Amino acid sequence: MTKYALTHLEQLEHESIQIIREVAAEFERPVMLYSIGKDSGVMLRLAQKAFAPARIPFKILHINTTWKFKEMITFRDQMVADLKLDFDEWINLEGKKDGINPFVHGTQRYTHVMKTEGLKQALNAGQYDAAFGGARRDEEKSRAKERVFSFRDRFHQWDPKNQRPELWNLFNCRVHKGESIRVFPISNWTELDVWLYIHKEQLPVVPLYFAKARPVVRRGNAWIMVDDERLPLQPDEQPEMRMVRFRTLGCYPLTGAIDSTADTLPKIIEEMLRSRDSERQGRVIDFDEAGSMEQKKREGYF
Amino acid sequence: MSSYARQIDELGIDGYLARYGHREMLRFLTCGSVDDGKSTLIGRLLFDSHMIFDDVLAATRKASERFGTTGQEVDLALLVDGLQAEREQGITIDVAYRYFATERRKFIIADTPGHVQYTRNMATGASNCDLAVILIDARYGVLEQTRRHSFICSLLGIQHFVIAVNKMDLVEFREERFEEIRTAYADFAARLSVRDITFIPMSALKGENVVHRSTQMPWYQGSPLLAHLETVHLASDRNLVDLRFPVQHVLRPDLNFRGYSGTIASGTIRVGDTIAALPSGKQSQIKSIVTFDGDLQEAFAPMAVTLTLTTEIDISRGDMLVAPNNAPPLSNAIEAMVVWFHEEPLQPGRQFLVKHTTVQTAATVTDLRYRINVGTLHREATGSLQMNEVGRIRLECARPLAADAYSKNRATGSFILIDRLSNATVGAGMVVERKLADDATKRAAGSADAGSNVRLQHNRRIKPEARKQRxxxxxxxxxxxxxxxxxxxxxxxxxxxxxxxxxxxxxxxxxxxxxxxxxxxxxxxxxxxxxxxxxxxxxxxxxxxxxxxxxxxxxxxxxxxxxxxxxxxxxxxxxxxxxxxxxxxxxxxxxxxxxxxxxxxxxxxxxxxxxxxxxxxxxxxxxxxxxxxxxxxxxxxxxxxxxxxxxx
The missing domain is CATH 3.40.50.300 (P-loop containing nucleotide triphosphate hydrolases)
Structure with missing residues (x-):
């Protein structure tokens, strides 16, 4: 390559920084949604890069469904302390009061109340007019058509037929009061790009991504980790210790682990490259019905 | 075995990571008429380069039984047709982005719809692409849509075209048919400004000349599509000559640091370089190029950096830093080609917001000079531009813009038009050569044109303070x-x-x-x-x-x-x-x-x-x-x- 050329990772990085800065410059109350996962970690690093040597000029917000892996919360609190983030957590207290949980109410209702409704409550409470999310277009088919700046009406709804054309890197940042934009600065990154970047930057990630002996039970095609005593075990279920890791992190009852011995970043990348399954395979929520992600997005999910 | 796995076996994971780190990126779009087989082509590209995961393939197999049009075989088009609404209608209604990588490059595909009413999405896809793959159905040859899409790709500055003559299996893989289409297209394309056009005969359905060389068309000597995409030369497409740095964000963490953040739109910049800030024209020198990963001596387009200057001059978001001896013209009046997106037609006299680089300003479309008939490329007089039409306008802006011709600089020659009431993005504009613009500007000298010779002379002796006192x-x-x-x-x-x-x-x-x-x-x-x-x-x-x-x-x-x-x-x-x-x-x-x-x-x-x-x-x-x-x-x-x- 010539002297004045960028590698694809550098190019992605510079493009994402441009997007993040544009939001900070044009919106009154932006916020960055942090889900603790690897994509969020990359997004957070990009935000640091966008404003260095200054601090990240907006709040970092976590929608806590109360069913996250314990290690995720520990990791999150460490990141907040290490990076001195302006951090906020939101829990849907109504949902918590009603005892909404994925076992009794089903994954769809649980996700709707604790994630989608919780998110909407948090965005309304903060009067945020722009919210960064770490979604990537390669994750799922309906995401492939998502804009980088995804317009939401005042009910946070996404109308796939009424999205603004997005040309060059000229983003239309205009919204009326109550309306908002979901911004996806790493839209063009793939799962592989994310891991290559984590490797290049030596970014910290939640230890759950690395293989380790963990207590799990078999449910359908997935290993579900017994992260705390809230996981109701069937009479015939006996947790066993297995070498497993997670390709994607969410709520522990909804996130399946895979058998793996990959305990370093290069090994994770190697395993992913040799894999025959996509990363969302471990996520229970997308398998509920055809077009399920599209449906959730229309309702206001990320 | 996936192509990744093969590479890792050859190089080992560390060797692989080292090599992968140096890949380039190519963005291309696919466009063509309805049923030309775009989605099938992309599905084939991903499938044959082993980019489809098993669970995705299984889901697609299931979907094929419900929506598929290919009988027993997996309908590859369903790999890429995402939204439920369009699966049910059997058409692609929006730009879908796809990603894959080979040993040489990472690719981003913008899969753009073929329906005439979705031309705006095609322009959207084309705006960021280096290359266009334009599909032609070998049975039907060059159609109105082919011309429309080619014109829009050319208008949006794409320099590399691949004309994919698809469905060759339905014309018995005949060379004469391919040559007929090539000649017809070349006649039309002579009037477009495209540097490089490559014709490839293929069958996406059968996998001929997509990833693998066709065995059915021995008369074709060129590369299959993927090999061409991996090797087409892109480096000279970038403008590294004219420094343009639109200030995006002013960084002031404390009193000791004042930095100007932005993405270098074109050109290169070094510590010590003299720069001028537009529109003020004030000059200073680059003191440092700051990044999270440490200061740089030099940076180039399209890097996102933060600049500090040796002297404090007043600079804010929307200003542009340039080389003093190579500045773009600064004017309130812009001549541009515009693609109209909105159902309500564009009429002269309408006011909009213009977003150009990091500037947002009010503007009026003062003239609609002509519409382009994209079938014939003829100019036609018109009083309004309908949705999906392309025309030439004159725009008068409330603040002067530092704009280059789009043909010379994509980043500083492009703008979008925003409706002030609905906030919809209603049009996309490409600035035409400024010399032409000035010739065509009747009121230039009379208007508040920053490009004119009128300068404020500081001859006044009575200060406002004195008047206030009096x-x-x-x-x-x-x-x-x-x-x-x-x-x-x-x-x-x-x-x-x-x-x-x-x-x-x-x-x-x-x-x-x-x-x-x-x-x-x-x-x-x-x-x-x-x-x-x-x-x-x-x-x-x-x-x-x-x-x-x-x-x-x-x-x-x-x-x-x-x-x-x-x-x-x-x-x-x-x-x-x-x-x-x-x-x-x-x-x-x-x-x-x-x-x-x-x-x-x-x-x-x-x-x-x-x-x-x-x-x-x-x-x-x-x-x-x-x-x-x-x-x-x-x-x-x-x-x-x-x-x-x-x-x-």
Whole structure:
């Protein structure tokens, strides 16, 4: 390559920084949604890069469904302390009061109340007019058509037929009061790009991504980790210790682990490259019905 | 085995990571008519390069049984047709982005729809692409849609075309048919400005010449599509000559650091370089190029960096840093080609917001010069541009833009048009060569054109402070906005009387005064009303310099027009007062029959009836002119002026 050329990772990085800065410059109350996962970690690093040597000029917000892996919360609190983030957590207290949980109410209702409704409550409470999310277009088919700046009406709804054309890197940042934009600065990154970047930057990630002996039970095609005593075990279920890791992190009852011995970043990348399954395979929520992600997005999910 | 796995076996994971780190990126779009097989082609590209995961393939197999059109085989098109709505309709309704990588490059595919009504999405996809794959159905040859898509790709500056003559299996893989199509297309394309056109005969359905070389078409000597995509030369497409650095964000973490963040649109920049800031023209030197990963000696397009300067000059978002001896022309008037996206047609006289680099400003389309017939590429006279049409416009902007011709600089030659009321993105523009623009500009010298020779001469000896002292007052501009008959003039004259009685020097400007004299050449179109207000603001500014306060009472219905007035006058002297009265109340006061005539259709452009009114979001003062008397409201304004120490 010539002297004045960028590698694809550098190019992605510079493009994402441009997007993040544009939001900070044009919106009154932006916020960055942090889900603790690897994509969020990359997004957070990009935000640091966008404003260095200054601090990240907006709040970092976590929608806590109360069913996250314990290690995720520990990791999150460490990141907040290490990076001195302006951090906020939101829990849907109504949902918590009603005892909404994925076992009794089903994954769809649980996700709707604790994630989608919780998110909407948090965005309304903060009067945020722009919210960064770490979604990537390669994750799922309906995401492939998502804009980088995804317009939401005042009910946070996404109308796939009424999205603004997005040309060059000229983003239309205009919204009326109550309306908002979901911004996806790493839209063009793939799962592989994310891991290559984590490797290049030596970014910290939640230890759950690395293989380790963990207590799990078999449910359908997935290993579900017994992260705390809230996981109701069937009479015939006996947790066993297995070498497993997670390709994607969410709520522990909804996130399946895979058998793996990959305990370093290069090994994770190697395993992913040799894999025959996509990363969302471990996520229970997308398998509920055809077009399920599209449906959730229309309702206001990320 | 996947292509990744093969590479890792060869190189080991560390070797793989080292090599992968140096790949380039290529963005390309696929376009063509309905049923040309775009989705199938992309599905084939991903499938044959082993980019499809097992679970995705299984889901696709399931979907094929429900929606598929290929019988027993997996319908590869369903790998890429994402949204439920379009699966059910069997068409692609939006740009879908796909990602894959090979040993040489990472690819981003913009899969763009073929329907004529979705041409806007094609332009969207094309705007960021380096290369276009244009599909032609071998049975039908070059169609209206082929020409339209080719023209738009060329208009959006794509330099590399691949003409994929698809479905060769349906014409028995005949070379003559391929040659016929090649000749027909080449005749048409001679009129486009595209550097590099490659023709490839293929069958996406059968996998011929997509990833693997065709065994059915031995007469074709060129590369299959994927090999071509991996090797096409891109480096010379970038502009590394003209430094353009639009300031995106000013970084001031503390008093010791002032940095200008932005993405280098073109060119290179080194520590020590002299730069000029547009529009001020002030110069300084680059002190440092700051990044999170440490300072750099040199940076180039399209890097996102932060610059610090050796001297403090006033720079804000929207300014552009350039090399002093290589600056783009700075002008309020822009000549551009525009692709129109909105259902409501574009008509001259309409006002918009323009977003160009990091600048957002108000603008009026003052001329629609012609429309391009994309079938024939002929220019046609027209009074409006319909959705998906392309035309040439002249745009007059409230602030001067530092724009290059799009053909020379994609980043500084492009803009979008935003509807002020709905905030929809209604058009995309590409600046044409500026020399042509100036020739075509009739009012250039007469307008507030920053490119003209008029410069403010600092010959004035009497300072504003001296005038203030002489007159014994701190002058201000009180700008009253509200619907017609909302009580603006009553308030203005009552206030003028009070101020006059209290030994203040003040003068009212309202619609009648202006339109009977200074602005008698103006009508009531959007552009003329805007000009009416601009002149009022300029007069108020002149008064200010004389030490005299001005009360402006104008409907001034639009937020950006009032913002422009504020900019002209200077925010520190500008007070915005909103006469807040519901339309019904104003209509009830309609003594001279303005609303009645508007309702009867006798007159047009009456605010509140057939022209919009945007209430101020943050007025300095809002007055309820229905509930409160004129005197009570005058007292509120006086209280405001007192709180600002403008009267005693």
């Amino acid at each position: 007159l014994g007052q701190e002058p201000f501009v009180l700008w009253i906005t509200g619907l017609p008959r909302s009580g603006k003039s009553s308030l203005a004259y009552a206030l003028e009387q009070w101020l006059f009685d209290n030994q203040r020097h003040v003068h009212v400007l309202d619609g009648e005064i202006l339109r009977l004299g200074l602005n008698r050449d103006l009508g009531f179109s959007g552009a003329d009303r805007w000009e009416n207000q601009r002149r009022a603001a300029e007069v108020a500014k002149l008064n200010l310099a004389c030490g005299i306060s001005t009360i402006v009472a104008l409907v001034s219905p639009l937020q950006f027009e009032r913002e422009q007035a504020r900019d002209i006058v200077g925010a520190e002297h500008f007070l915005e007062v909103f006469c807040d009265a519901p339309l019904a109340a104003c209509e009830a006061r309609d003594q001279d029959g303005l609303y009645a005539r508007a309702r009867a259709g006798e007159i047009d452009n009456v605010t509140g009836v057939d022209a919009p009114y945007e209430p101020p979001t943050k007025p300095t003062l809002a007055l309820d002119t229905v509930r409160d008397s004129v005197d009570a409201n005058v007292q509120k304004v006086i209280a405001l002026l007192r709180s600002r120490s403008l009267v005693r």
